[in-house]
Amino acid sequence: MTKKYLQIVDPIHDFITVYQQEVELIDSSVFQRLRRIRQLAGAHLVYPGAQHSRFEHSLGTMHIAGQAANVLRNKGYLDANDSENIRMAALLHDVGHGPFSHLFEEVLQKKKKNSHEDIGQRIILETEIGDIIKKSGFDKTFLAKLAFGNSKYQFMNEIISGGLSADMMDYLLRDGYFTGAEYAKVDFMRIIHSLDVHDKKLSLDKSALHSFESMMISRYQMFKAVYFHKTVRSAEVMLIQAMALADSELGLTTDDIEIYVQMTDELVISKLVSLEPKNTDLRRAKQLAIEYQERKLLKCVYEKIFTRPRMRKMNITSLQNEIAKMSKVDESEVFIDVSKTPSIPLAPSKKESQSIILTTKKGEGPKESYELPISEIPLVSAISGFMDILRVYTRKQFRKKVEMAAAVILGENNQ
Amino acid sequence: MTKKYLQIVDPIHDFITVYQQEVELIDSSVFQRLRRIRQLAGAHLVYPGAQHSRFEHSLGTMHIAGQAANVLRNKGYLDANDSENIRMAALLHDVGHGPFSHLFEEVLQKKKKNSHEDIGQRIILETEIGDIIKKSGFDKTFLAKLAFGNSKYQFMNEIISGGLSADMMDYLLRDGYFTGAEYAKVDFMRIIHSLDVHDKKLSLDKSALHSFESMMISRYQMFKAVYFHKTVRSAEVMLIQAMALADSELGLTTDDIEIYVQMTDELVISKLVSLEPKNTDLRRAKQLAIEYQERKLLKCVYEKIFTRPRMRKMNITSLQNEIAKMSKVDESEVFIDVSKTPSIPLAPSKKESQSIILTTKKGEGPKESYELPISEIPLVSAISGFMDILRVYTRKQFRKKVEMAAAVILGENNQ
């Protein structure tokens, strides 16, 4: 009772309680910076309400993770200290995100750089964040693992990331609320109260299976309506390309954490817009940034769902060359976008999960658990395969040409 | 029916229909800039969800204004052209806002500069905005008046600004939604369907009086919980002071429209934070901006409600001097904040309204209208006088001293 705390008003969870050591983490400038990184990079160009940031989402994730931890604590799997570790890990799970969050991630990948999770780990270990953790009596090395689903406690990892994670529950609810898309009616309270542990893994009481099913459908609907919306991705493809082109000039994918944490959405865009067009790359980066800001977006000229195996065999760069060649349009004007979203969120192991563990209790007998393959949940299995989308974009003036070339090379256009 | 339009998803109004000429206005870079000016300047430091911008609010105001115009059109007071003028004026009513919207307004006032409405007028007349209006066959001079409630048609002005305005209806709903404060349950549909015209002024059907009353209460509650929240204002007082101190260095209150429209919240804050501390003013501006960004806010040490007449007689600068002197704290460390919000939103005439016009119809007789003084609406009259608040802020280390001095000079502290 004498634990110090404050309450933050949040449109999704009404009140989020924050304890002393968490307040200190939140008040650090490294964390405050998340206020300036939008949760949904370019989505606000289509859904103007989507101005929300990683900051609120991080608070919300901590809130849900804390509730999940409480449930498992009441069932005897965790103690108070574990609970607090889970809350802090959830709070910090996005602290490594760069400007435009997942877009920056794609730039990092192109550059074969560390992921935002590696950077997050370093931020926890090397900045004031680590000092605060230590001062509060917690173990920063453990938290640097747990925050990204790498601790040795599998079910604790799964509260942070994966198909039953606090992360996903918060973002589905929050993104639905702020975009206004409202597909996301996640009955997360039901899921959380049905969490259990089986063989060191997170399991779900069978009675909550339909809530899980609904949540997966919400995720699919949000994917189609928001995350991989044709126009949203047009804007995002432009930003990714602009950042990649100007990376060496602006040092975006720096290894210097001090510099990294200075970068925010609006600062990067203003740097891109004011680039000195010293070479072709910078000229193109600048042009893309200006057009992004003025909402003159690339046009989608081709869209098709491919099977996972076929998608994996594709070489995007050669495909781009091929289309450019056939359409007689400069290669730099052909943009190919491929969904990288798995049909179920990745488990901490980064492997796509193909099953869920269910716990059930018949009559007076003991609890029993078993693994249910995703393929046996009607709607969830139906989703698989409909999230592997390939699109081709180009500038307005090359529309016709690129459209035809893409159709010839890739087969019928299903746009 | 062949009118071209598109629909924008909005969490408040579900869908906002936007017609061709409006799309062009919205797509201009002058208007897109509103995406980068938060609706509620510093409120997101207390309500993290409050990241919404003037952009969405402008769309929402157009949407409500259009509905109000439709009602009056159906009642025979307007034609299709008037309706479209009202929509465009509503869309543009905030186009002159500077960074941090109303905070910048306070800086402009300190500098005895033109208001955001004067600037807005110039933007409509002198930039691409005016060209688009003209090209679409509308009159930019008329729109530059109507958008700020200065046309010669009083009831049209009142749809844009004042106690029955689309502006207020949208911001109450929107600010409640994004902050999560949710005080704002405005039954705006009922009010809009009850609008009428009497003697060239906007009137309200008597049956909707309780909806008006509720709306005024919502506004009062939002004022207390959000707009004039003690901590929100602390952050805002810091920003105002920082901008005022750095104005001549950064040229914020420029008369050059081209430069003006480049400024956004995040750019101004980044300029303030990176100021070269060439003199005392700039050093203080820089420090305030850094502390703002790290959320190290001023402390409120005094708060009291004053009567309107007493408030008017106060000289804020002398009061500041007096407190500084008595507390032996440097004058620059004493910040005085006085609410400038009228208990009923200002009518287009900028005079505080003391009445509302009601229309009623008894049995088979004709409609009758009469003026109802605010003082006769129970809850609304109760609000008056509770929105005139004076607060004194200072840095943490001067807390005790300034608190005591303020209490001696201003009387009992009601904080």
Next chain:
Amino acid sequence: MTKKYLQIVDPIHDFITVYQQEVELIDSSVFQRLRRIRQLAGAHLVYPGAQHSRFEHSLGTMHIAGQAANVLRNKGYLDANDSENIRMAALLHDVGHGPFSHLFEEVLQKKKKNSHEDIGQRIILETEIGDIIKKSGFDKTFLAKLAFGNSKYQFMNEIISGGLSADMMDYLLRDGYFTGAEYAKVDFMRIIHSLDVHDKKLSLDKSALHSFESMMISRYQMFKAVYFHKTVRSAEVMLIQAMALADSELGLTTDDIEIYVQMTDELVISKLVSLEPKNTDLRRAKQLAIEYQERKLLKCVYEKIFTRPRMRKMNITSLQNEIAKMSKVDESEVFIDVSKTPSIPLAPSKKESQSIILTTKKGEGPKESYELPISEIPLVSAISGFMDILRVYTRKQFRKKVEMAAAVILGENNQ
């Protein structure tokens, strides 16, 4: 953890957890009967959604009371057993309600009979309800007191009834939701988390005062828009009169609990409609019931707010006679309706509360509490006096005559 429970889906509270002993109370036929007693008697004639019953409201009240008890338990004022007593008392607080709930109450008053609370007490002591309580190891005598705010523990009583009660919080939210009036945005979580105890009475942390203020305003708005809505009360006045006239024939105000618990809204109305018109009273009762069912309602011809003292001096029966005489209309055609709603809900003592106890904590010092008179809360004090309304109703054909007579006798008509 091994405590058995189930979860009930509820639109207001998402899930309501119900423990074993509570399940048994709920499954008793005495309690199931509450499903057939509408929460808002005649309001569904104006707000068609308002079909909700005392059953859901009782569950919701238990839910909120349990949360309030938890808060006080965490602060050291209650133990687990007290908590469960409070939950059960809240669950049973309406178990004595008769058909059409508060309307039946008005009939009981006219007949100088016991209130629904006296009957509720008997139901707890004399029926299967008492047996279940006993079997579960609780004290039915204590619960029969606590459920109606008569235990010797003042602050426990106040969780059940009064201005901070779970009862009011649930009904404001629920009635707002089901009517669609939506005035009721009660921030009940904030209030509940701010509850404390001072001098054996319930107190509120000062920081939640504005939530309390908002809740009182919601109550006032619901009073005007729903509970004492002119047309709602017209329907209700008809039902009260019909039940009063047919009471001796149908034995509605019976002292036999077994018979009492058979009566529900629809059964009573069907009995009234099928009355054999053996005498004038029964003929009139039957006619009123038929007209109610066909929604042919009485017309309101007079409405005025009176001061409390003046209202108290009025003799309603003589007033009715006087109006009948002057208008030359039969006395039975003049219906007078007077609001009996206090501006703040009655405390358990049944006395109207004129203050609220606030608790505050300054810096490192101990908690302090003080009594704040209602008159010092701006909007709450403004409400007082606006809820004392007198109306006169009559049948359509006597409209003009009764309207004139009422105006002559009672002064200007403010309808």
Next chain:
Amino acid sequence: MTKKYLQIVDPIHDFITVYQQEVELIDSSVFQRLRRIRQLAGAHLVYPGAQHSRFEHSLGTMHIAGQAANVLRNKGYLDANDSENIRMAALLHDVGHGPFSHLFEEVLQKKKKNSHEDIGQRIILETEIGDIIKKSGFDKTFLAKLAFGNSKYQFMNEIISGGLSADMMDYLLRDGYFTGAEYAKVDFMRIIHSLDVHDKKLSLDKSALHSFESMMISRYQMFKAVYFHKTVRSAEVMLIQAMALADSELGLTTDDIEIYVQMTDELVISKLVSLEPKNTDLRRAKQLAIEYQERKLLKCVYEKIFTRPRMRKMNITSLQNEIAKMSKVDESEVFIDVSKTPSIPLAPSKKESQSIILTTKKGEGPKESYELPISEIPLVSAISGFMDILRVYTRKQFRKKVEMAAAVILGENNQ
């Protein structure tokens, strides 16, 4: 503009506007009776909030149908008179429902009696409803067809019933709201604004296909969580059986419209509960009704999804005999419940629809329409086949025996 109307507050649609002739229909006692027929028969035993009635749903259906009609009117397919016909038909589409709506329908089927739609037709033609229609200048013969999807105008029929109908849109939203299940987030505005007509049939603009998909998923989720919920159906199976057993005694499936319209949920249940147990059937009917009222429900002992063809071949009565025989339990104690819900709502033709018509417009070309088989909409096709459920219920004491027999006869139990 001088058209007389009133506005009814509704939690789903905020305000429902009702015009003069509709007010008269609604105020008829035949229509008012719908207030006493719950929308979801026995669902309130599981979802206590589900007390809403056919009355509100009928208003809501009229409201949505009117909006759909408006869209088609603006596109030139309908005139003002058609619009009003559609509104009135939608208002009356459920007027033939008996007590416990769809349960009564199942009794009618067992008795090989006319459906609620035949009865509805007679009510429109033979009661005061017809007189009001006539007086208002409309054609009751036409309305009696249109209200049940039998007019010769296919697309007008489809606004009333089928997979794009106002009926379904309203019930999904309303049932989600009142149960609190909230699966039902139907973006009905988007669907309605995308309606078009192709070859005299209703079509949907391709851009709204994902809203249609979402709506079908909502329907499936509501089916699983509410409409065919195991416990809800247990209660309903009891009511159906009780009504069937007592039919000849109580004359429920009467052909006399005057008597038919007297029956409501609560009256029928009170008649069943007070039956004189003159014979086995009546004794059993009485017992079932009492147990229903006391919420002592049948237990589900078997559940399985069957393919459509296999389901069709089953003879329910022989199956019941077989299970009774093998389990040595009286046949009357074996209750078999089979879902009759098609995966897409039935078109007016009563045939299950296997496709939807989409309209699209490419560039400057004319609109094109084509038929899309349900099997090509990922999630919708996935649903098919998962709504064909067979369950076996029995009394608690026969649980084990019947469970075993059912498993032997029907194969593995998937409950």
